[in-house]
Amino acid sequence: MNTSKQYPAEKSVIVTGANSGMGRATALRFAAEGWHVIAIDVAPSTHDADENITPAVADISNEMVLSAAVGRVLEGKPRLAAVVNAAGVFPTSSLDSYDADLYRRIFDINVLGTLNVARVGAKHIGPDNGGTMVFFASVDAFAVSRNQLLYSASKAAVVSITRSLAIELAESRITVNAIAPGWVDTEGTRKGGRIEAAISGIPLKRAASVEEIAGWAWKLACEPSYITGETVCIAGGIFMR
Template sequence: MTQHEQGAVIVTGAASGMGLATAREFLARGRHVIGIDLAGADAVPATGDAGSYTPVAADVRSREILAAAVEAALGPAESIDVVANVAGVYPPSTLETYDEAIYRHIFDVNVLGVLNVIAACRPRLTGGAAVVNIASVDAFEVSPGQLLYGASKAAVVMLTKSLALELAPARIRVNGVAPGWIATPGTAATDRMKAAAGGIPLGRVGQPEEVARWIALLADGDLAGFMTGETVVLSGGDVLR
């Protein structure tokens, strides 16, 4: 990020899993990271981090609350160079088990939340900035029992394409990462990772830090400056397209 090293990095879902790893990845690169999480993300910095960190407790489902929180966390003239939309929820659902509350919860966080964060950050996004949205392999292949989650992540893939075109004249790039099985606390709690690893061609699940490095790569204008509107699948060969 040679041209925009002084701007802030916004990371949602920063309290755990891929969001935590992403916040720490950019901190290690000397960036000012604003970590947004519903319950706050106060404990993100790790020993040896070179950047600065500002935790923000905010709900991505509220555009107004987000906008106020982001403005309060930024310096008076500070720009935003990177937005990493990592926050997400994935309660299981089927045609038989879904209800309106589950639908609203999944789509309000996973889809509306992505839009709200980008809209809240847009006034401070500079030319050359990058947005990276976390989708899922479930956007491309059906995962039984994840009816609404898969649909929400397919929507994130399309939002990534649409926003890439909309923001291109401002030289703001929008890309995505679609992880497969990643060893986060949330997926570990399902007790399915060991069985899943046996079916992955590379023979293991991914680590949150691997996703974080891809987010940083896509945000890097030197490495990915001519790439926008794409969603990279990161699945160890489990999902190919």
């Protein structure tokens, strides 16, 4: 008797940072659209009730652990066709406050993690099937904020990685793009009243919802497109100021 789970989805997607905020919203959007979602996070899953989501615990800064986790959960599942790297950290830093440990934490997750997710994803997408990658950068890659010295630099690196990999993976028919959110209404940005203080400086006078950001990740990953190597700012006009 075959007791293996049958997935109605024809394609799988990796979504990292899938337990909260924009990553969670993105995982739920893909699942709602009928994709099989590999939901990766460093903590145990919050998606156990969704039949279209297979959780996996992995630290994206450790390629060996990430590769093993993805290989394990992809076995017997629909082919991997898309990768969305939403995982990231944004502790404050300045010239006075940063240290080597903080530098390594931010760059290991935001930059090395992006590279690891891309390499693991590209191996499973393969050189012939084609696919898409979407990385999460930030408006801070273009319009820097006070006390975000290392975070801004790490997200500028993600923008550069996006361009480089778009060229490198074009022969495999993999498009690579990024989104650069501005202020988004998440648990993290609500802490300490940060988001309320920022809204007055946003031309549209509101923060984005996590669902709006997830919609753009979905659009870049799933709609047929001639776009690759680009970073889309989703920031309510704040980048122009």
